[in-house]
C-alpha cells in the first residue's frame with residue numbers, strides 16, 4: 001500500500017510539474033537556457049534516451065553527411081560522430097554560442113580526441129548555411145517545438161537535404177515542449193516531406209521523413 005502511495009505521489013508531482021512548465025513555456029518562449037547544458041549532456045539522461053536508439057531509428061550510418069539542428073551541449077553529437085565514422089561528417093548547429101562552447105570543451109577532452117569530423121556552426125535554423133541538396137540527413141532531438149516558426153525551419157531543412165535525404169525528429173515526454181507524435185508527423189508533411197517511419201512510443205519516439213526524389217525545395221502550394 002505504501003509503495004502505491006509513494007508511486008502515486010511521484011506520478012502526481014510529475015504531472016503537476018508538466019502542467020506548470022508547459023503553461024510557462026506557452027507564455028514565455030525562448031531557447032533552452034545554456035545553464036541546463038550539463039543536465040542535457042548527462043549519462044542519466046542518456047540512460048532514458050539512449051543514443052544508439054536515436055542513431056538506429058534515424059538511419060544514421062557510416063559515411064553519412066549529417067546536420068544536427070539545435071545540438072545544444074552535444075549530448076548526442078559525439079555518438080553520431082563515431083557512428084558516421086571518418087568518411088562521414090557532422091555539422092553541429094545551434095543558435096546559442098554558449099551551448100556550442102560547451103560542446104567545444106567536450107570535444108577537447110582526451111576521451112574524444114579520436115573525433116575529427118565535427119564542425120560547429122553558430123546559426124539559426126531559419127538560415128542554414130549549406131548549399132541546396134547537399135546533406136544526407138538532418139536530425140533534431142527535443143528541438144523542433146522550441147523553434148517558433150517550425151514551417152520556416154523545415155523549409156530550410158528541405159532545401160539543404162539531398163533528394164531522398166532524411167529528416168529525423170526525436171521527442172521525449174519530460175521535455176516541456178514535447179508534442180504528440182501525430183503533431184510532429186503533421187508538421188513534417190505540411191513542409192512537403194514524406195513520412196518514412198515513426199518508431200517508438202509515447203515516452204520517446206522518432207519520426208523519420210524523407211525529402212521526395214525529384215523535389216524542388218519550395219513549399220507545396222496549399223492555396
Ligand SMILES: C[S@@+](CC[C@H](N)C(=O)[O-])C[C@H]1O[C@@H](n2cnc3c(N)ncnc32)[C@H](O)[C@@H]1O
Pocket residue numbers: 031032040041069070071072073074075076093094095096099123124125126140141142143146147
Ligand atoms: C532542449 S535543447 C536540446 C539540445 C540537444 N538537441 C539535446 O537533445 O541535448 C534545444 C536546443 O535547440 C536550440 N535552438 C532553439 N531554437 C533554435 C533555432 N531557431 N535555431 C537553432 N537552434 C535552436 C537551443 O539553443 C538548444 O540548444
